[in-house]
Amino acid sequence: MSDDQSAKRPVPTMRDIAAAADVSQSTVSRVLSGVPTAVPIAPETRQRVLRTARELGYRPNPLARGLRGASTNLIGAVVRDFSDPFYAGAIEALVVESMAHGYNVVLGHAPGRSGEVASSLTTVLETRHTDAVVLLGDMQEHPQLLADLRDSIVPVVALWPGTSPREFPSVDADDRAGIRAGLEHLVSLGHTRIAFVNAELPNEYRAREDAYLEFMRERFGAVPPGYAERSPSALAGGDAALRRLMDRADPPTAVAASTDVVAVGVLHAAYSLGVRVPDRLSVVGFDDILIAAHTVPALTTVRMPISEIVGYAVTQAVRLAREPAGGERPPDLEIFAPDLIVRDSTAPPAQE
Amino acid sequence: MSDDQSAKRPVPTMRDIAAAADVSQSTVSRVLSGVPTAVPIAPETRQRVLRTARELGYRPNPLARGLRGASTNLIGAVVRDFSDPFYAGAIEALVVESMAHGYNVVLGHAPGRSGEVASSLTTVLETRHTDAVVLLGDMQEHPQLLADLRDSIVPVVALWPGTSPREFPSVDADDRAGIRAGLEHLVSLGHTRIAFVNAELPNEYRAREDAYLEFMRERFGAVPPGYAERSPSALAGGDAALRRLMDRADPPTAVAASTDVVAVGVLHAAYSLGVRVPDRLSVVGFDDILIAAHTVPALTTVRMPISEIVGYAVTQAVRLAREPAGGERPPDLEIFAPDLIVRDSTAPPAQE
């Protein structure tokens, strides 16, 4: 062998394999791509090429491959907030699910409100660079991104689209049913003074808040004024919101949070206010994030079927990516049902 | 305008722009790439090209760009466990930091122990597809991946390498100093019976456990037998480990956890065992994850300087990516110092 400096060889190309195996580069391509070709290859030649490729440590260049119109096997993911444990779990599911389909995931970040960043993002994500794009969370704040995606040819699947205009095939959970299940549970325990704490950007969990308002009106005729709290940030916000609620003349006996993260903030606030959970205050979360079973006390919450949702979304995305952009079915919406998980943060209200 | 079917136009190329603006494709490239070129372009021509590109909705094809040996502006990230809130935060920092440098992030997952998946991963990640690779966490379980990366030409930066062989430039926190700060804090409060709960895969947080063992031997002559607990999973494991510890004849008065997530499990276990924190048990975490300030009670922990670490790593990765692989400095190791953050989960031990 003449590999005097094996460390420096900067990745062999098909041409190198061809030269070493003494065939043409076309033949190398045919052998290595593996697909049944119209051109027959002699078994002996095939073996020689494969062996040479292995010896030289050949790796295909996905760029060159993609250039010819083939797929890059990349799925772009645009996420609102990484540090949110809920999305963290969703991303994990997305990556696992994508890899099961033979795809990798490119992450884009769409933070706060910044058209600039988000639009420069699409420049990288789309244009055949990714075979499909998956949107995680409400993208209403990023009209530029949505517009770019709409114009582009890459298929898009939206997860938990919230209030985003429904212009792509979407997958969502039935937030309304989830909230109602949680509230029903509280009511069945005897609660009537039930508050709601929402967090995150405006509109983010609007459907959950609306479901709360609807339920309360339905069941009690009206929403106690001031019982629907909103705060900008999840953790500190949940904290501050609970303090406001408990300062009232008629403090709630139960709180439904728009999110488990908010619920964690609420639990913490209750603790530091000396309000025992669930004795004096019941708390219901939403999402069933990983630590929900290990909060103090363990959180009663509504389980979001993340893996089902993500699995469905990836399957859709892959299917759309494979089709030559022919389908063009009208954007559909798939809804998954959440389940109530009763743990230790809910109990009948204290006797007065 | 003659755009009769604007929806179907499958992304214009430079050639299209060139034809429409009546210049050559080279000129379009020179104008749009923006870089100072040896070839001068008349302002009028430049404007015409720019206008045409805008009208046609031109987007560069990063594949073709990368094919020419240019960079893809992609950083590959390989992560051990997404759902771990700590890594979730790290990934967010990584994405933000990368985008600040003009890079996007491709995610790879390196779950449990599975050479297959991890190696198929590199096929996509390396080979000039990504300009650099960032490893998050201990990759000891993935020798195949490490070998592939070693052979390839992409620069690699390892974050929190743990016990991985130090073959790439690495960035880490001073786990030993962090653990010692936490233990020192406990000792200064009067604790002597201090246990340690480790979690995750074997070796994952070995340095932290070793620091604990060292400190205990140094300070008290020996580690109380059975005080160094280990469990396979972070949350449920922390829970089970604490139960074992509190069942002993000489239960500890304080617990240091290898991780905030473990500490959350410990807090939960203490709660369900009726052990008040911090009255009867002090708990110290490590990492300062987002919810650490909002556990019940708020967790005393050691802050991991994630953004500093990730920022440094990305800067290194970008620098290495820009260099034509010339540098080849010996793998260095950069260490960041963690700080103790005292909250409400620690107090002097109960009087006996």
Next chain:
DNA sequence: ACGATGCAGGCATACGATTTCGCCCACGTG
């Protein structure tokens, strides 16, 4: 007046893999 210089831009090629067309040879057949 004539070559030198500078400006503006086109031509051609390279990047690495896929794919379409053919070429050549061996073999079989009439």
Next chain:
DNA sequence: CACGTGGGCGAAATCGTATGCCTGCATCGT
């Protein structure tokens, strides 16, 4: 022996962008 046939493979175009090199023209210097 001429001719078809099909197996086995190579040559070359192609994808979209970047760049080195060249050319045409006008101006400038002497």
